[in-house]
Ligand SMILES: Nc1ncnc2c1ncn2[C@@H]1O[C@H](COP(=O)(O)OP(=O)(O)OP(=O)(O)O)[C@@H](O)[C@H]1O
């Protein structure tokens with residue numbers, strides 16, 4: 243993105259805050275709807291005493307570990323489902339059944355099983371990541387142009403070489419797309435889980451603030467959440483571009 | 494014994510609706526070792542189908558294909574394939590990576606394979622483009638990468654499906670010359686698909702013309718016994734062969750465009 247692109251982007255964000263300001267100052271003036279300025283001041287206060295960092299990093303750490311674990315499990319399973327019809331038939335009942343049970347519906351079960359500590363959160367993020375990654379990876383394998391495989395075979399590649407040097411790289415863009423979607427879902431899941439049962443994290447912060455009617459503080463958590471999600475997605479996209487841009491399909 | 498023997502080969506495609514399509518029926522052809530054979534036919538007549546079976550990509554439905562007397566057991570490095578279209582290139586590899594792919598799979602050391610890849614890239618006129626990825630190349634350039642990729646692998650047979658269709662006239666003439674030179678220097682056996690009669694006459698030892706589909710097979714074979722000097726579009730003997738091939742193919746074009754066989758035969762009779 244060039245300088246002008248960045249400029250437009252910042253302008254877009256500024257307008258979002260401007261509309262918020264207009265709404266909270268003139269259209270719905272209420273203590274229950276703080277202005278951006280109040281939220282920023284509150285945010286600085288929370289950042290200075292360290293709470294903000296503590297809560298945000300707790301949530302992020304859970305997302306990161308569940309996301310990595312879920313991808314590590316999902317990618318090989320997705321590759322196997324896409325490559326072997328028999329594996330597809332064996333595992334499709336699991337994927338097709340379980341993917342319609344959202345992670346948020348499993349929060350209570352997770353807490354009963356694993357307690358309110360880290361394990362239940364990582365379990366939920368892993369769960370939400372795994373199915374999206376599996377489905378996208380398997381779809382990617384099916385989408386590999388048959389002529390790519392045929393060419394490799396008639397150039398002398400064996401079945402394992404076809405898998406590692408053609409099937410896998412051709413599927414990379416789909417795997418990355420699946421991971422990106424899973425990342426967005428992880429943000430939804432972690433907040434829901436922390437709202438229900440947690441000792442810390444942004445979700446817990448929102449819930450506690452509600453108890454004491456600290457509306458400003460709720461908004462700080464919301465804004466931070468928005469930015470974290472935005473930057474996580476940017477980082478991911480940048481990573482794709484920097485390390486895997488060349489894996490984009492031919493056309 | 495001919496290198497490639499197709500004996501009464503048929504290919505039936507199962508359609509998803511359950512009705513079958515007979516693409517090729519009782520197709521017989523012998524190709525001698527070192528021969529340049531051009532397969533000519535209207536669009537959709539089954540040329541690619543025949544090539545896919547010889548390559549080992551598709552099993553025959555009935556009949557048999559033998560190479561060196563042995564039935565085909567899938568694709569192998571002795572038969573290099575240039576595909577119609579460019580979806581067989583590897584988008585994540587550079588031009589060089591694509592060209593040396595076969596050598597890498599077969600364990601050729603890096604310096605040797607890079608040297609070979611460079612040689613063939615230069616041969617197809619893509620010197621200095623080796624670090625570009627397929628998405629950064631034009632249609633004609635991608636086609637030439639495919640050709641270099643197959644040549645670098647040095648197969649005994651070349652199976653080429655309209656390899657020059659995406660090239661401009663000058664590049665095409667140049668590539669035709671180059672291909673002919675390589676094939677006679679290295680004694681390659683070639684099955685070359687085209688719908689361009691001129692191209693077939695310039696390249697071929699023999700030209701096989703196919704019937705229009707469905708259930709297509711060879712209508713006839715024209716031996717091209719022209720010398721190098723006679724393979725010029727303006728030469729009398731060239732024109733003679735052209736007329737002969739054209740005669741064979743023009744009815745098939747009419748049929749493939751929807752007129753039935755009897756109708757075409759009748760109108761031909763009346764014209765005489
Ligand atoms: N995988 C397939 N499944 C079903 N039908 C097929 C399949 N491949 C080809 N056909 C049919 O077989 C016939 C011959 O196709 P083929 O691709 O061999 O033609 P072609 O002679 O190569 O044509 P063109 O010159 O346009 O490339 C066509 O009618 C086509 O619809």
Ligand SMILES: [Mg+2]
Pocket residue numbers: 540541542577654
């Ligand atoms: Mg074809």
